[in-house]
Amino acid sequence: MHQFNVYRIGPEIKIDQIDISFTNASLFMVISSLIILIVFNLGSVKKNIIPNKIQLLAELSYSFISKMISDTAGSKGKPYFGFIFSLFMFVLFCNMLGMLPYAFTVTSHIIVTFVLAAFIFIGVTVIGFIKHGLGYLKLFVPSGVPIVLLPLIVVIEVISYLSRPISLSVRLFANMMAGHTMMKVFGGFVISLGLVGGWLPLGFSVALTGLEILVAFLQAYVFAILTCIYLNDALNLHH
Amino acid sequence: MRKRLVLYLLLSVFAFLSNVYGAESEGMPQLNPEFWVSQIFWLILSFGFLFVILSKFILPKISNNLELRKSQILENVETAEKQKIESENKIKEYETLINNSKNEARNYFNEARKKIIQDIDKKREKIEEEINLEIQNAEKEIVELKKSSPEKINKIATETSAQLIKQLIGEEINNSSISAIVEDLSKKNKGKYYGN
Numbered sequence: 001m002h003q004f005n006v007y008r009i010g011p012e013i014k015i016d017q018i019d020i021s022f023t024n025a026s027l028f029m030v031i032s033s034l035i036i037l038i039v040f041n042l043g044s045v046k047k048n049i050i051p052n053k054i055q056l057l058a059e060l061s062y063s064f065i066s067k068m069i070s071d072t073a074g075s076k077g078k079p080y081f082g083f084i085f086s087l088f089m090f091v092l093f094c095n096m097l098g099m100l101p102y103a104f105t106v107t108s109h110i111i112v113t114f115v116l117a118a119f120i121f122i123g124v125t126v127i128g129f130i131k132h133g134l135g136y137l138k139l140f141v142p143s144g145v146p147i148v149l150l151p152l153i154v155v156i157e158v159i160s161y162l163s164r165p166i167s168l169s170v171r172l173f174a175n176m177m178a179g180h181t182m183m184k185v186f187g188g189f190v191i192s193l194g195l196v197g198g199w200l201p202l203g204f205s206v207a208l209t210g211l212e213i214l215v216a217f218l219q220a221y222v223f224a225i226l227t228c229i230y231l232n233d234a235l236n237l238h239h
Numbered sequence: 240m241r242k243r244l245v246l247y248l249l250l251s252v253f254a255f256l257s258n259v260y261g262a263e264s265e266g267m268p269q270l271n272p273e274f275w276v277s278q279i280f281w282l283i284l285s286f287g288f289l290f291v292i293l294s295k296f297i298l299p300k301i302s303n304n305l306e307l308r309k310s311q312i313l314e315n316v317e318t319a320e321k322q323k324i325e326s327e328n329k330i331k332e333y334e335t336l337i338n339n340s341k342n343e344a345r346n347y348f349n350e351a352r353k354k355i356i357q358d359i360d361k362k363r364e365k366i367e368e369e370i371n372l373e374i375q376n377a378e379k380e381i382v383e384l385k386k387s388s389p390e391k392i393n394k395i396a397t398e399t400s401a402q403l404i405k406q407l408i409g410e411e412i413n414n415s416s417i418s419a420i421v422e423d424l425s426k427k428n429k430g431k432y433y434g435n
Contacts, residue, residue: 001267006274018276025274026281033289040293044300049308062301082294089293090286111275112282177269 003180004108024104025112032093032106040089061089065224072228076235084231087116088224095176095216099209107219108176110169117169120227128234139233168226175219179212389425396421 008021043058051059065085069077077084091107098105106112128136140157141150186208189201397418404412
């Protein structure tokens, strides 16, 4: 599990006994952010009618995310486009960078995904209360439910609402960690079985690499689209 | 021998790496709270930086580009449609022009032909009339000639025969007797000279 270890890079930085040293995790967060900024800056400087490759990439991602938001949260979700876009790109690039050998996967740490999910949860709740006032609590009371069942349903709804940040963060973290652990296990099999029997697990790890790249994209997409759905609940109260 | 050497080398490298990295791997590093605060701090810093730069500077530019392209393409499509309609109108104008000029040419040709045919007809009629007149005159002359010719011939015959006789014999013979002989002969030979 050494690939998940966090270690200090450079000097120890402390503010009031709180350790905020620069670590390998911090390094990969910064690298992902910088790569995103460089790619999208390159994709937005030129204004060609027929875009070049990098401009096409930037514009395709733009319309992909904007379509995702308008499909799930409608036109009211437009002000949150910047955040959803940054979130999707950050998670995607952290996942993808983790696929490089010897790289650190930022999203394989529960604390990172939990902070993101908790921020989304608090933000969505605040937006909901601002938009609908106390009427936002109607979210927990679905219409058309018999009065006898209502206490039970409300309890279930509240629990499911409160478990959103946990499910959101654990989904991403567990997927990333499990994928990397599995690849590590198969890599270990290749070494321990040697030249004679190592070919089968080697093939498996090649296939797993492809699968993990798919998972890296898919989990970023799921993370972003669930954020959109939560946002939709807060913006358009359907219950 | 060489294969075994490579294998040993690989195994020793692996052993070295696993000693360096794998020694302290006890449990999940994710649950070790030692660097949690640091990770949260750097996450907020880098993600916040990314969010601010993207949404303030880069995303507006991209959406601007997209809208610019959309509007330009729409404009181009509009001008293309206008030009298409214009060219269709011009093609129609051209076709009507060609049809008109074809009709005019046909009319000119027909008129010219009619005129020429009329002219020819008039001239032919005139000529035919003249020819008819001349034929009639000639026929009259012929008829007259036919009528008068036997008498004249008879006269000539009597005169010449009288002179011949005069020169031959040296005596004048009565004209009436000679003309009687000539008339008698001409009656006999009438069919021979005229064929009717």
